[in-house]
Amino acid sequence: MSTAATSDAGISRARQRLWELDVECHDPLVGSCWTAAELRRLTDRLFAGRTSLDDFALHAAVVEQCSTRNRLSLALQRDLDQRAAHLLRRFAAAGSVQDLATLWRGALVDGEVGAALWTAWTDPRCDDTLRTCMHRDLILLQHGRVASLRGDAAERDAGLAERQALKAETLRLQQRQARWRSEALAERDALQAQLALLRSRVLAQDAEIARLRQTTPACAQPALGREQLVQRVAELSRQLVEARQGAERQRAAPEPAAEPVPPSPAVAGIEPGTDSRPPGLRATSVLCVGGRSGHVPLYRELVERHGGCFAHHDGGIEDNPRRLDAQLAAADLVVCQSGCLNHNAYARVKEHCKRSGKPCVYLDKPGAGSFARALAHCGRAAGSVAQGATS
Secondary structure, three states, rough: OHHHHHHHHHHHHOOHHHHHHHHHHHHHHHHOOOOOOOOOOHHHHHHEEEEEEEEHHHHHHHHHHOOOHHHHHHHHHHHHHHHHHHHHHHOOOOOOHHHHHHHHHHHHHHHOOHHHHHHHHHHOOOHHHHHHHHHHHHHHHHHHHHHHHHHHHHHHHHHHHHHHHHHHHHHHHHHHHHHHHHHHHHHHHHHHHHHHHHHHHHHHHHHHHHHHHHHHHHHHHOOOHHHHHHHHHHHHHHHHHHHHHHHHHHHHOOOOOOOOOOOHHHHHHOOOOOOOOOOOOOEEEEEEEEEOOOHHHHHHHHHOOOOOOOEEOOOOOOOOOOOHHHHHHHOOEEEEEHHHHHHHHHHHHHHHHHHHOOOOEEEEOOOHHHHHHHHHHHHHHHHHHEEEEEE
């Protein structure tokens, strides 16, 4: 056997047994090394039965059995040797009692109180002074545990108060959520009722439309598109203009034709041999509605060259339709190019001239020649309107 093994064996034989320690060492040793649950499991396994003792009575009974050699003390001895196996060699290497005290304080810092207590107390070099210091450290440790328990109790009370506050806040939030939910459900019911009412109205309107389509043959025809409506309005406008021009030609047939005037270079395109001189346009305000933008300068030059005032509105293509009413009110003579304006402007011109009695000529084709003939055709009416305005 080696020298190290012989030394360890000698130390092991020199160490005191559990029942060989002083009686006052058993209580702190048992309390530091085992919990009440661990003691209960150990005694139940040894004695093959579950004990009916409470934790304090069980602790006192185990402490009492540690003073003699028996099955329980031997089992506790083996358990202590296993728990302190890593400290036995460390304490065996200590050279003096001061080294043992240093190792004991280090074990206290590391939290290995029970194993260090068993190792130091059973070491043959442990004297009364070290044993007394260890008892004092245990008392201070117990006081610290009591203070810790007091602090834990304070923290527990604070945690309980916080939990109560959180519980109250949770209840308040739940009540608010329930109130919001009830309001949302009420709003949803109101919206559903409104939706049902709207659906019933739509169904009633659909039924009325179906009834009107069945009773009115024109309603059964497919609706015209926007372009088709524009073409239809333009066609009807041309027919109306042609009818009015025919009636005016019949009324103007007995009157002598005006002396032809050669066309001006600025109004090129007027057919020769036609009466295109607009007589009596002095102080007459002529409004041209519609037409192409390229012809507007020719119209303006023709009217102003004969003493009239010219104004133009494109029929709502780019100009503001609201401005048309003011221009119609300021005009003495209106030339409506029905083929180059929208339906709304045409209806405004027709309604205003009919209401006010102003002369109005409808042209279906844009051009300087047709514009000059229109002015020549209604020159007398324009002149009379201008003279009335001047007087």
